[in-house]
Amino acid sequence: MQLFWLSLLPCLYVTSLCSAEQGLEFPSFDGKDRVLHINERNYKKALKMFDMLCLLYHEPQPAHKGRQKQLQMTELVLELTAQVLEDKDIGFGMVDSQKDAKVAKKLGLEEEGSLYIFKDDRVIEFDGELSADTLVEFLLDVLEDPVELISNPMELRAFERMEEDIRLIGYFKGEDSYYKAFQEASERFQPYIKFFATFDKATAKHLSLKMNEVNFYEPFMEEPAILPGRQLSEMEIVEFVHQHKRATLRKLRAEDMFETWEDDLDGIHIVAFAEEEDPDGYEFLEILKDVARDNTNNPELSIVWIDPDDFPLLTTYWEKTFKVNLFKPQIGVVNVTDADSVWLDMSNDEDLPTAEELEDWIEDVLSGKVNTEDDDDVKDDYDYDRVDREDRHHGDDHEDHGDYDDHDDSD
Numbered sequence: 001m002q003l004f005w006l007s008l009l010p011c012l013y014v015t016s017l018c019s020a021e022q023g024l025e026f027p028s029f030d031g032k033d034r035v036l037h038i039n040e041r042n043y044k045k046a047l048k049m050f051d052m053l054c055l056l057y058h059e060p061q062p063a064h065k066g067r068q069k070q071l072q073m074t075e076l077v078l079e080l081t082a083q084v085l086e087d088k089d090i091g092f093g094m095v096d097s098q099k100d101a102k103v104a105k106k107l108g109l110e111e112e113g114s115l116y117i118f119k120d121d122r123v124i125e126f127d128g129e130l131s132a133d134t135l136v137e138f139l140l141d142v143l144e145d146p147v148e149l150i151s152n153p154m155e156l157r158a159f160e161r162m163e164e165d166i167r168l169i170g171y172f173k174g175e176d177s178y179y180k181a182f183q184e185a186s187e188r189f190q191p192y193i194k195f196f197a198t199f200d201k202a203t204a205k206h207l208s209l210k211m212n213e214v215n216f217y218e219p220f221m222e223e224p225a226i227l228p229g230r231q232l233s234e235m236e237i238v239e240f241v242h243q244h245k246r247a248t249l250r251k252l253r254a255e256d257m258f259e260t261w262e263d264d265l266d267g268i269h270i271v272a273f274a275e276e277e278d279p280d281g282y283e284f285l286e287i288l289k290d291v292a293r294d295n296t297n298n299p300e301l302s303i304v305w306i307d308p309d310d311f312p313l314l315t316t317y318w319e320k321t322f323k324v325n326l327f328k329p330q331i332g333v334v335n336v337t338d339a340d341s342v343w344l345d346m347s348n349d350e351d352l353p354t355a356e357e358l359e360d361w362i363e364d365v366l367s368g369k370v371n372t373e374d375d376d377d378v379k380d381d382y383d384y385d386r387v388d389r390e391d392r393h394h395g396d397d398h399e400d401h402g403d404y405d406d407h408d409d410s411d
């Protein structure tokens, strides 16, 4: 009987394809509506019914055909996510910012296009790329315990390798200790900031953690910021995280890309493009990390690192908007109001800039000497021949090319 079922099952799933191979099958929408249209009558029930409720707060039904399609596509992303996570007790809903304005206000939904996740008595805002992949991964993270315990050398090594993430780790006596405050604090940042704890003496010793001490690791930093061990309250830990959470070098991630972009430095971002898998990109990143480590105490400085490999759909858009070649590492300043940008000229060197050269350039950016505005009228300072020669396989129009040349400009 069992054998009969085993042989029948595969055919049930792929009647149309009927290939002999099994084991890789992307889910496709099965047509069953799972996403609720939330209104004043059903929102309370929806909140009670599920462990977790995800509400997309969206613009009113647009008149424009293309935008209507876009909204339908977004709803389909939610449908597919709901389908994939069907047995996880997560509810999904849409809230129209006009028709359901009252409910939105009651629930505290503010930003159109954001997804709000209601879990226990918390609300987590998802302000990232609305794709099913990203969303499923994000929601699975939210379902996990907000604190991960480290109790052996293997877990410790994994912790030490997570250099791209903001991580906190605390050393406590056990579950019934000041650990409780740490756990409560962690819930406020889940899943964006990772919280770890250990009750193990050897692990604590390896990390030089004292009892009840909490350490904060900024991305790419070797040395943590230390919150000394004493009776820490939840609010003290929360404060400490807020103080440190804007990293000197932060990687753009699909799950919170819009939030990162909104956290600009007085209207600009210093953006570095580098593919980690590419030798040049890797080298450049190592230099960038050195610069970040040297300047970690500068609160003015935060560099957004974008690995184009993570955002294939955006690569051509960026190349057009910023007029740069993303097959090579680039660093520049972007004005977030109009996406105007200037890029450090690295085209005439065989080698990548040194950490010192990069630091000088960053200093010029922070002091305003390098900015996106100066080249707006006068564009004859630059050697366009060279730029064209370097980028010619790109076939782009370089009319607006605002390359900054550090050799011309150094006094």
Ligand SMILES: *[C@@H]1O[C@H](CO)[C@@H](O)[C@H](O)[C@H]1NC(C)=O
Pocket: 266, 267, 268, 335, 336, 337, 338, 340, 371, 372, 373
């Ligand atoms: C960014 O661009 C806007 C619009 O062009 C301009 O008004 C603003 O001054 C620029 N900001 C910076 C910091 O350059």
